[in-house]
Amino acid sequence: MTDLAAVLFDGVVYSSWLFLMAAGLTLIYGVMKILNIAHGSLYALGAYAGASMVGAWLAGGHPAVASYALLAVAALAVGLVMGPLLERGLLRLVYGKDEVVLLLVTYAVFLILEDAIKLVWGVESLMVSEPYALPGNFLIGELAYPVYNLILIGAAVALGLAVAWGLYRTRSGKLLLAVIHDREVSAAMGINVDRTYLYTFTIGATLAAAGGALTAPTIAVSPGIGVEVIVLSFAVVVIGGLGSLGGAALGALMVGIVRSIMVRYWPEAELFTIYLVMALVLIARPKGLFAAPEARKI
Amino acid sequence: MRRSFVHLLAAAAAAFAATNAWAQAPVKIGIVTFLSGPAAGPFGVPARNAAEVMAESLNAGRVPGAHSAKGFGGAPVELVLIDEAGGPQKQVQELRNLAQRVDLVIGYISSGDCLAVAPVAEELKRLTVLFDCGTPRIFEDASYRYVFRTGATATGDAVALARYVLDRRPGVKSFAGINQNYAWGQDSWNDFEAAMKALKPDVEVKTSQMPKLFAGQFGAEISTLLSSNAEVIHSSFWGGDLEGLVLQGAPRGLFQKHLVLLAAGEPAINRLGTKIPDGTIIGARGPFGPFSPGTELDKWFRATFQERYGVPPNYAAYKMAQAILGVKTAYEKAQKAGAATPNQEQIIGALENLTFEAPGGTVRMALGKGHQAVQGVAYGVAKSVGGELTLVDVKQYPPEQTTPPDGVKSEAWIKSGFKAK
Numbered sequence: 001m002t003d004l005a006a007v008l009f010d011g012v013v014y015s016s017w018l019f020l021m022a023a024g025l026t027l028i029y030g031v032m033k034i035l036n037i038a039h040g041s042l043y044a045l046g047a048y049a050g051a052s053m054v055g056a057w058l059a060g061g062h063p064a065v066a067s068y069a070l071l072a073v074a075a076l077a078v079g080l081v082m083g084p085l086l087e088r089g090l091l092r093l094v095y096g097k098d099e100v101v102l103l104l105v106t107y108a109v110f111l112i113l114e115d116a117i118k119l120v121w122g123v124e125s126l127m128v129s130e131p132y133a134l135p136g137n138f139l140i141g142e143l144a145y146p147v148y149n150l151i152l153i154g155a156a157v158a159l160g161l162a163v164a165w166g167l168y169r170t171r172s173g174k175l176l177l178a179v180i181h182d183r184e185v186s187a188a189m190g191i192n193v194d195r196t197y198l199y200t201f202t203i204g205a206t207l208a209a210a211g212g213a214l215t216a217p218t219i220a221v222s223p224g225i226g227v228e229v230i231v232l233s234f235a236v237v238v239i240g241g242l243g244s245l246g247g248a249a250l251g252a253l254m255v256g257i258v259r260s261i262m263v264r265y266w267p268e269a270e271l272f273t274i275y276l277v278m279a280l281v282l283i284a285r286p287k288g289l290f291a292a293p294e295a296r297k298i
Numbered sequence: 299m300r301r302s303f304v305h306l307l308a309a310a311a312a313a314f315a316a317t318n319a320w321a322q323a324p325v326k327i328g329i330v331t332f333l334s335g336p337a338a339g340p341f342g343v344p345a346r347n348a349a350e351v352m353a354e355s356l357n358a359g360r361v362p363g364a365h366s367a368k369g370f371g372g373a374p375v376e377l378v379l380i381d382e383a384g385g386p387q388k389q390v391q392e393l394r395n396l397a398q399r400v401d402l403v404i405g406y407i408s409s410g411d412c413l414a415v416a417p418v419a420e421e422l423k424r425l426t427v428l429f430d431c432g433t434p435r436i437f438e439d440a441s442y443r444y445v446f447r448t449g450a451t452a453t454g455d456a457v458a459l460a461r462y463v464l465d466r467r468p469g470v471k472s473f474a475g476i477n478q479n480y481a482w483g484q485d486s487w488n489d490f491e492a493a494m495k496a497l498k499p500d501v502e503v504k505t506s507q508m509p510k511l512f513a514g515q516f517g518a519e520i521s522t523l524l525s526s527n528a529e530v531i532h533s534s535f536w537g538g539d540l541e542g543l544v545l546q547g548a549p550r551g552l553f554q555k556h557l558v559l560l561a562a563g564e565p566a567i568n569r570l571g572t573k574i575p576d577g578t579i580i581g582a583r584g585p586f587g588p589f590s591p592g593t594e595l596d597k598w599f600r601a602t603f604q605e606r607y608g609v610p611p612n613y614a615a616y617k618m619a620q621a622i623l624g625v626k627t628a629y630e631k632a633q634k635a636g637a638a639t640p641n642q643e644q645i646i647g648a649l650e651n652l653t654f655e656a657p658g659g660t661v662r663m664a665l666g667k668g669h670q671a672v673q674g675v676a677y678g679v680a681k682s683v684g685g686e687l688t689l690v691d692v693k694q695y696p697p698e699q700t701t702p703p704d705g706v707k708s709e710a711w712i713k714s715g716f717k718a719k
Contacts, residue, residue, distance in 0.1 A: 225538070267522070
């Protein structure tokens with residue numbers, strides 16, 4: 001029984017981490033039809049910014065409790081600077097081009113940002129584990145878990161609900177859904193599509209940076225961390241259905257829990273868990289779990 | 299005006315003297331090491347730094363002892379740096395270009411890259427010295443004339459580690475592993491598992507965790523290891539994964555509940571310090587870093603590297619210095635045999651079966667028909683003293699206990715209970 005609880009908890013923690021990245025990715029695709037490879041770099045930037053800010057704060061001898069607020073500030077700073085910069089400065093110039101062109105443009109941005117990160121932070125890793133260790137542990141059976149894992153789950157749920165509320169319960173959210181449904185008609189009806197794109201990309205970028213900043217205390221922030229993340233979050237988004245927030249949540253939960261079960265009972269197979277889940281889902285539903293039905297154009 | 303003309307003349311004379319100080323043309327060495335990507339921080343850049351500090355010191359004649367001759371026997375050393383990132387296919391292309399620009403190549407950290415470039419170096423007939431990669435397959439599955447490796451194979455690391463664990467805990471009943479799911483992690487685990495079973499047949503494997511390389515998140519794996527009740531946990535993790543394992547595992551009691559072995563843990567000491575819990579067994583893939591022999595050459599290398607880069611040299615830096623000094627020794631041996639400016643064939647002839655001194659101690663090119671080095675392996679136990687991590691209970695294992703005889707494959711040697719000849 002304890003084993004089962006531990007497996008489920010490990011799975012949910014991993015799912016929360018996956019969801020933080022996948023949510024921003026699926027939002028950007030849903031609205032802008034861009035498969036944003038640079039999402040991985042925004043995650044890495046969030047992690048580096050968070051680790052740097054917390055590191056400097058702690059080096060100054062300030063109280064470690066405030067480091068949680070600094071992680072949030074780092075995520076917001078990266079999102080609010082990089083989001084508009086990339087959307088206004090680059091992506092705006094290539095809208096309307098083929099999806100493959102957009103994919104290549106974001107891949108170029110990813111490569112540039114990876115090198116920029118190396119230029120700024122070098123190749124040595126950054127470690128700020130204080131926020132991870134500070135709240136202590138709790139027990140599931142005999143297994144100790146850091147309380148920080150609960151913060152991670154809480155943040156994923158809170159951010160997921162906030163985005164869902166913004167989308168489905170506010171006027172701007174409904175305008176955004178209208179743009180997702182049909183860009184041309186929305187523009188004809190007077191919706192400022194350009195501004196919608198800017199907001200969406202900035203929110204998506206902030207979610208990626210938040211994922212990075214929240215993960216920073218649990219890992220060694222080192223070159224290349226964005227690569228791994230982008231592959232996993234793409235798989236989760238595809239499982240959930242490109243553009244579906246609920247799909248990303250369910251996809252992340254499925255992958256996280258199945259992976260956790262595999263690690264415990266069949267570790268040899270863990271490596272292809274995510275692709276197994278993806279293959280099974282796509283066999284049953286080729287466009288993912290929650291893909292919106294597409295009108296056939298004649 | 300007159301004064302500045304005199305200065306100009308003096309500068310020109312100095313420049314002329316500098317170019318003429320070398321009686322021979324420079325030896326151009328291509329250095330291939332990770333300058334970007336996750337392996338750059340722990341291995342690639344320290345190795346690059348070691349290459350640069352060695353080249354400068356050799357050219358200035360500052361290296362002590364047997365290596366005090368300037369450059370390579372009077373010829374200055376010039377380095378051409380190449381980034382190892384990008385995978386084996388890219389490295390094969392890079393080598394094809396590099397081989398035309400340099401006299402010899404020293405490089406390669408990844409075993410995948412070594413396996414890919416070795417046959418190409420042979421085809422190009424360009425002397426290539428592998429300095430760090432560990433797979434024993436290079437000289438066990440093939441035979442080369444132009445390829446050498448001045449570092450010992452990973453088999454020795456695994457066998458020595460199994461011996462060290464059983465020397466410290468003869469009654470150990472079970473062990474588990476967490477290793478990265480690619481060649482290095484799989485080979486390290488397989489060799490360690492086989493060596494443990496050969497030395498103590500009744501020992502039980504509880505679980506073998508193989509997360510993806512650079513997975514970063516090990517929550518579920520740590521839970522499984524904690525629940526496994528294995529006495530010993532083996533890990534050949536390196537870089538960000540190793541640091542992540544310590545950061546995530548230590549608060550959960552992984553290192554308190556189990557005897558954890560970090561086979562390639564030494565490069566993380568500078569980074570993690572006392573975050574590595576006391577009692578952890580740490581290795582450096584040879585007699586490097588904290589396990590180095592303390593000879594005059596070793597002390598000079600440590601002090602020079604530390605002064606220049608602010609950190610002590612880790613095992614990757616030691617192994618790079620070892621490769622450069624191996625070639626230097628061969629070059630000068632060929633000179634003594636009568637070749638004033640030895641050609642590639644003469645250097646190769648001198649390097650085969652060579653014994654030479656490096657900061658990590660004596661190196662013998664004893665395997666692979668004189669192309670593969672053997673060297674002892676050391677392990678120690680982490681202990682914090684005055685806020686710094688030190689290694690205590692250090693034990694060295696000589697090559698005779700860790701390496702198969704020439705011509706015997708590592709896997710067969712371990713499985714035969716170290717008896718195959």
